[in-house]
Amino acid sequence: MRTIFKYNIINIIISIFNFALTFYLAIAPKFLFEAISKTNLQNILIFGLSQILALITSGLISVFYASYFATLFSLKNTNNFIKTKIKIKDINYKSFYSKTEGEWNSLLFNDLFTNSNQYYIGVAVFYFTLFPLFASVASAFWLNYILGIVMILFSIIWLFYPLFLKEKINKKIQERLNKLSKLNANVSNVLKKIDGLLFFNKIQVLPKIIKSDVENLAEANASKNFWTRLSSSISTFIEYFLTIIMNLVIILTSTQVGLGYLKTGILVSISTIVSFFLQRITTFMQYFLNNIAIKKGLKKVDINFYDSQKWENFEEKIETIRVENLNFSYENKPVFKNLNLQFDSGKKYLLKGPNGCGKSTLLKIILGLQENYQGKILINNRDLQKINPLDLVKQISYLDSNFDLIGENIAENIYFFNEQNKNKLNKVIRDAVLENDFSETKNKEEIDQKDFSVGQKQRINLASHLYESKKIMIIDESLSNIDIKTANKILEKLLSKTDLMLILISHHYSEFHDLKFDRIIDFAEFE
Template sequence: MRKIVKIFWKEHLITLLFMLGSGISTTIVSFVNASILNSLIKFNLHSFLISISKLIVVYMFFLLFTYLKILQSRKTSQKMAKFLRDKIIDEVSNFSPREFKKSKVGDYTSWLSNDINQIEDQGFTVFFELLSNIINLSLALISLLYIHWSLFIVTIIEIVIIIQLPRLFKKKMAESTKEITKANEGALSKTTNLLSGFSTFYIFKNLMYLSSKLKHEFLKIEQTKNKQTQFLAKIAIIGGLGNVIGQIISYSLTGYLVLLNLLSAGILATTASLSANVFNTVGNLSQYIAIIKSVEPLFDKIDISLEKTRIKNSQLNKIQKGIELRNLTFGYDNMQPIIKNMNYTFELGEKYALSGESGSGKSTILNLIIKDLQPTDGKVLLNGLNIKNLSSQEVLSSITYIEQTPYIFNNTVRENISLGDPIEDEKIKKVLKSVGLKKLSEQLDTVITENGGNFSGGQKQRLALARGLVRNKNIILLDEITSSLDVKTAVSIEKFILSIPNITVIMISHHISEEIKQHLDGILKLEKK
């Protein structure tokens, strides 16, 4: 919390000034009330009217400063929330696929929505309330000291006692917030999983199960929130009790000082107002501090997510050499290596296939080439350079990797190809025609449904291929992209890819037909260890 307040210190300073103006206005009102009461006691009409006029003017300033305070605090809160959300988005955007998959998609969604909203509502908004209350408290204490030192001393002692009360609930509040966060993440993840299988539930006539599971997940969130509400209620009651006792003591002491002729009778109105301000504020402080403490785990989680090193988005020099696997060994943890002491060179501009049974390391080789995995031993050289010394973005500046099931976005054909890059329409049309999607080349504004629901498997693979070709990459890696297609479509796509001149193709295939073999410069056969 402190870090982000420092970043936006100017905005907080402006907010603080408006809060100060509002607080001073409230304090002046308390003293004007004393003048009004003294005027009535003395039956002094002239003094009474002057005091009423002062009251009206002060209230006008109070309303103005309060309005500005609300606007500025809300604006600053939104800025800070946007800053945190943008930070998370920027860092996640630099994750490798393997880093990204360490958390579920629902978790990232929860960070960007639930967690940020919770920080904004229970962190920033409450922080500004706390700041405003502290200013009002300080002004009230200064005023009590001005009225009589004994009022100040007694009030300070009472505040010290009341302010310690939230410590009794600090640990439980932090735990309850963590529980809410976990419940939100779990619900989002499970909801995404369940709704993705809607058609399956429908086919097997089990939509009631889907409904009950969804309701159950959100019921768990409500139950967790109810537990936190109970803690907040206890804190509020204890703070309220301290508030009442404190006001009674201060009011009684003022009355005693009036009886001793040390203060005027009208000052009772001022003391009552100031005491109410002090102890209402202190009662709120107990609750505000507890709420702010409860969102600290969310700040900690965001800080952890921001520890990732930003990847420098630079480019390799012109590619003049292919890819070399030199004494390459890879294995997961302490398991037997999947790949051991492999030596192979994929020459620039030539076409290759990786073949072998499942688990023999075909996809592993592609993941090692794009730096999604790191070798246990040996090297992967790109353009004669060890990719260990290159960033993932540098490697991917020259390589297009097409997954077995490429993701198609619910957006236009143009956006699915460009992915936000400034690529001219004519270039997109040319590439679409080259991959056999001539019809789509004239329909760039056609909106594709979620994950290409209105496209065939072959169309989706061709669209994914167009994404790579439009960027003029030197090397294309294909991870079994035709495995889910019929033989005719698969052969057609593979033949087209292998016929593209001046690019290196490395494709994975379980079964390589004789027709396809004729277009290959090499086949790397892998055996399961």
């Protein structure tokens, strides 16, 4: 919060400085022409050079602000906004698996990050243009009160007219998106049957099938374009009309006072003010209206990981995981029927059987990822469905085939934001048989995913879980791309850990290791 406060203060300071520069650039021509009229070389140099310096400074500030500061301001505020919007500490495996990866990407990146980033860039530009607008109006009043009144009136008109059209435009845009979505869905359905159309020589009917949707989309496009262009045309009309009024004010002023160097300076200042005003008001309105639309969208984003159920805390060591009378069906097909199993601390279990027999499903039920089952899962005789999932994750490592490297080097991936301990790091490197893949050179290099095979990535992933030192490890086919010799070495080390409960799903083992498991559970027997 301190960083955001600092950025907001800097933003206000820059904006006030920009206000002063704009005000000076608006009125400076008056003083320059006064100096010219009196042939005051000193003042000519002062006001001439100061205008040039002010223009250069204003340009540099604009470049710095647009390319650097506005981006940092936006990222800091976006990060804070996302933290307040998402109570990320309350997420667990169950919450994560409630959505697909695509849904998470759309929600976190598009709905939150991209939109909130655009919003805060708009806020930064809003500040940056608002103060110069005030400066333009203030300098206009200082030179000619009629000009100032005209600017205020047009600002009000410019501010409120789009608000009446905005809802209409947003509605038309949404209608267009809905019809485009419908067209895409229908085309997708038709393409699924394209082989049938070709086989029966009916491909010529394809345009007829989608004709209605295409026509509806074209109509929606035309309607959306009409209202968008109407809004743009009104904005352009107001800008031109304001320019005409300003010119009339200039003519009126010149008629009243007569021309001369002094009066010419006033007229040049008025012209400069009008130019500044038109530039700033256009940018201001663009971001102002855009931010209204984005803010409405952000308010609708709801990421709620809170569960109405009150979880029971679980701080004791997990000694047993017991499955009692488990029944589970998938797509009306029974997977388990009155299944009873028990897993004990320090024991090693191999789950084997053909694909689709329920091995992974059982583990997901134990982890709380799959809830639609009958029966009980008891952790130390306590009902799994009442235990806080966050407490279970503290004791259970779960490795599946879906993972990726995230750090800049191998060591960072293994540490995975834990306290760094070189001795512990070296031990898990040996346990994951990474000695030959890990070197000081590779440790310091940034990771390129192409540099590592899938098997190497699986071993790095395993090492990161070993570094956590949890007493329960569930491995779901996450050693499948490691060669048999290396996999057997890894398995030998895991089986030798007397305090580790190991539950392994794998087709990648040797008969030698069969004898070292405390229990081999063949799921083919449950079918």
